[in-house]
Amino acid sequence: MFKTIGKHIIFRLLAFALLFLALPVFSQETAPAESSPFWLWTFLGRLHPMVVHFPIALLLFAAALEIFSLKNYQSKFRPAISALLIAGGISAIVSAIFGLLLASSEGTSGATLDLHKQVGLVTAGLSAFLLFYLYRIHKNRSRSNVRTLRSVLFLTTIGVSITGHFGGSLTHGEDFLTEVIPGNESSQNIEKLNINLASYQSELSPEKEMKLIGEVRMVFAHNCYKCHSGAKIEGELRLDEKEYVFEGGENGKVIVPGSPSESELIRRINLKKGHKEVMPAKGNLLNDQEKALLELWIQKGAPWPDGAAQQSVYRVAELAPRSPELPNPSNGLSNPIDLWVNQYFNQHGINWPEEVSDRVYLRRIYLDVIGLIPSQAEFESFIKDNRPNKRSIWLNELLNRDQDYATHWLTFWNDALRNDYTGTGYITNGRYNITDWLYKSLEENKPYDLFVKELLNPSEKSKGFIEGIRWRGTVNASQRTELQAAQNVGQVILGLNLKCASCHDSFISDWKLEESYAFANIFADSTLEISRCEQPTGKMADTRILWEELGDIAYAASRSEKLKQLAENLVQPANGRMYRTIVNRIWKQMMGRGIVEPVDEMDNEPWSQDLLDWLATDFVENGYNIKRLIAQIGNSKIYQAKSTGYKTADQLLAEDFQFEGMVRRRLTAEQFSDAVSTVVYPLFKPEEQRYQPYELTPESGSSVNYVRAALVANNDFLKALGRPNREIVSTSRDSQASLLQALELTNGILLDSALIMGAKNWEANYPNTDQLTEAIYEKTLNRKPEEKELEVARKVMGSDPQKEQIQDFLWAVLLLPEFQLIY
Structure with a gap:
């Protein structure tokens, strides 16, 4: 076979390949900037997706046959292997040539493309070596180069596979394969935005403007970054930073502030699925709410402040505890909660709602405390009870029904701590159940500071929360277990959203990517490398708590020591945020709406800062006792008053929300x-x-x-x-x-x-x-x-x-x- 090709033909082929590999680079350096590529290069470049499949299939097949020939080089497969190596090696080189032509003529760039290009060139070089050693073996009839040939072959198959992976990521998106693996789809879940367009219709305050910008950037991040960010730039368009957004792409500007109808971005997102110009071209189209949000944003002038200006507009809640002085008793009120509510009602001109009947109250405390409806016998016994403080007595009796209480509140904590009995990870030991620890903690009414300590510095029975879920297959960098731990601890225990800041600097707060990774590093066995938008940066993360006031974490300490330090530092009384978060959660469970909403965003303004601060401080001063907190709320006059109904959940989240009493709610x-x-x-x-x-x-x-x-x-x-x-x-x-x-x-x-x-x-x-x-x-x-x-x-x-x-x-x-x- 090689006699027909000849030594000179092989070397001329390699020289010809090297010349073509250099042509696109040479053309870019010498051609005028405004000139378009020579049509032939563009035509050949577009053959790349077709040609590229040959080396992948041929070289992998050759490697598989070579494995069967390890003991006998001159096996019956040898002629087939040689033919596959020649065809695969040549097509790998040609694919690299066409790929370079495609990249230079189509205007695509980005980090993923750079990796695809670099690994592709290495693979082309390995293919050249493969042909060279194959020639030497056939010419000399010597097996001295067989080991080298096989090494180069297996390296080439690895290279062509990696190149193909990056090429698939460019064409179909980074999660094209992994998103369909059973159990892996949830790892890629992106939280749906709760967009309230009505709140942006009037003139924008600085706070509303920043919220609008944050939601717009979230839409870009979730739908557009696969093709238009630093990782990959199609059509010379980037949508991840302000200067690039308004600069536009190869066809000019895509946004005309104040005019959605003239903005190319709006035209393209409104095209039908399958149209050659629709955006996003891959994956799901934007939903109606997202389209309307982008149109409204452009109509408002497409505001997007510089990074420096962005720092001052977010509300940041105080970290330290605060114990405001209780208002003076009035109107026969004695429960501190009622004193604060009465002050709020007076300030806002709200009348106290009427007290509910015994029947409504009994049903309410049964469902809120133990999750059951009272029996008729229990109801009749309650009605016949003539003690003036019978409501308080019955409430305490319910709280002492430890098993019923624990079973009911197990639901609340299972939701929050991502604990369940079945699901992704349990079969493969990629996830750990904490039910036994959790149930017994509730049954004995474990003090909340100790409860959190055992979650953060866990025993074998309580480790499931910070261990998270080890998803099978490839997952986003922001979904690795250490970052899951940081996100979940931030959300559940601190009322803080770190999910955005686990991929890039947050759009909705001042939290930075480096801070999220530093916090996640506490949960890591080794130092984490920071990835920005799924691309490794080469920078290693620091190790620290999100607030330096809470203390330091030893950078060089073992994971167990870091977790112990975190647990001690985070639960200290100085961390007022942690205790505001838990009393706000319990308040919502009892009253239907948190003092702060949403309960995971504790930097939002509470309807009563004084009530929230007082409850948190009182909770700490009285032994971190959740049952006592429930009793305190249940014994209040406002809890025993008539409930209020709302037509939509948006009314509960509105910025002008006024508290009027318990929110009527559906059974879980x-x-x-x-x-x-x-x-x-x-x-x-x-x-x-x-x-x-x-x-x-x-x-x-x-x-x-x-x-x-x-x-x-x-x-x-x-x-x-x-x-x-x-x-x-x-x-x-x-x-x-x-x-x-x-x-x-x-x-x-x-x-x-x-x-x-x-x-x-x-x-x-x-x-x-x-x-x-x-x-x-x-x-x-x-x-x-x-x-x-x-x-x-x-x-x-x-x-x-x-x-x-x-x-x-x-x-x-x-x-x-x-x-x-x-x-």
Whole structure:
């Protein structure tokens, strides 16, 4: 074979290849800047995507056959291997030539392209060596170069594979392959923006302007950076920094401030999927809200301040604790919470809402403290209780039902600490369950400072929170476990969003990438290299807490020592932010809306700074006792007052929100499930219980003898009712009804099965319609039915109720707002 090609032809081919490798560079250096590339170079460059597949397939196949020939060089595969090496080597060199021509003529640049180009050139060089050694072996009939040939072959296959990976990233995006790997899709999840366009319609204040800019940049980051950032620059357009955004791309400016209709950016994002000019060209198109946001931003003049100006506009909450002096008692108020609320009401001209009835209060504290509805016997006992302070007494008794309390609050902490019974990582030991530690901590009412210490400097049972999830396959740099720990600790314990600052300097706060990595370094076994927008910078991270006032972390210490230092420094009383965050979370659980909203953004302005500061300081001074805090809120007059309803969640997040009392809210998935199990029929079987802290017996210390929803794995029913996927931190659930929830409650198999079985029991025990209706109302709503409700029941079920009719009637009662809402 080599006799036909000849020595001189091989060397002339290599010289010809080197000449062509140099041509694009030579052309760029000597041609006038405004001239377009010679048409032939452009044409050949566009053949690169077609030609490039040859060396990948041929060289990999040759390497595979070579493995089978390791013991016998002159195996039957040798002719095939030689042919594959010649074709693969030549096509690798030609691919490199065409790739350089493509890069120089199409105006694409960026860090990913640079890596693709560099590894491609190395691979072309290795291919040349491969051909050279193959020639020497065939010419000399000597096997002295066989080992070298094989080494070069395997290096070339590695090189061509890496080159192909970077090429695929350029063409389809960096997560084109990894995003479809089972269990890996969630690692790439990007939080959906909660865009309130109405808040930007009026004249923009400096604060609103910065919020608008932050949301615009988030849209760019989530949708445009794959092709238009420092990592990759298509069409000479970058959208990651101000100067590049307004400079535009190869076709001129893409933004005309004040005129969305003249802005090329707006035209392109509104094109239909599949149009050759639509942007983003790859992946999902922008949704209507994102498009409207960009149009509004441009209409407002496309504001984008310089970095220096950006520093002064974000509100930053005080770190240190503060203990404001309590207002003087007035209007018969004694609970400190009521004194602060009364002061707020006076300042804003708000009247105190009326006190709720005993029935509403009892149902409220049962659901808020232990997650259950009271039985009719408990309700009647409460009504007959004549003690003047019976509400406080019953509240404390509920808090002393340790197992019921722990089971209910397990849901809250499972959501926040990303803990579950099944899911990504548990089978492969890429994730650790903390349920046993968490349940026992709640059952014994572990002081919150100790609770946090054991999360941050964990034992084997509590390590799952900071260990995070080790995703299978390739993940973003910002999703490595050390950065997960930094993000999750920041969010849950400090009410701080570090997710943006884990990829680049934050758009919504002053936090910098280097600060996030320094915090993440505390959780690392070795020093982390900082990656900006997924590209390694070569700079190693420092090691420190986010606030230097809280103390230092030894840079050279072991991971266990760093975690111990972090735990001690973070829980100290001087960290007022940590204790404001937890009292704000508990307040929201009890009152329906935080003093600060969202609860994960504690730099936002509270509706009462004094109440928040006082609660946090009082919490620290009284032993970090969460049950005491719950009792303090539950005993207040404002907690015992009538609730307020809101049409949309946006009203609760509005900047002009005024506190008027408890927010009416829907039962959680677990509360609703347990209520159905109490009233109708158990929804979950004993074998579905994933964690069993006690046996289901009257002696267990729990008041129920069925499997509670908090202890079972997530399923379609619970998901429809709002239980989140716990692969990301979730600290708030949507209280508004959804279409999915309506469909599940109307047609779901689980609820329907429970209604069928429950109707049989009700039919057997209550053959009379009036008795049946009265019993159902007492058990579900803790009241007797009104006469008009009895009339409806008689019409539906007649005088002799049958199973099917009872089933329908039970279903109708379960859907009543009075059953589904906490009033």
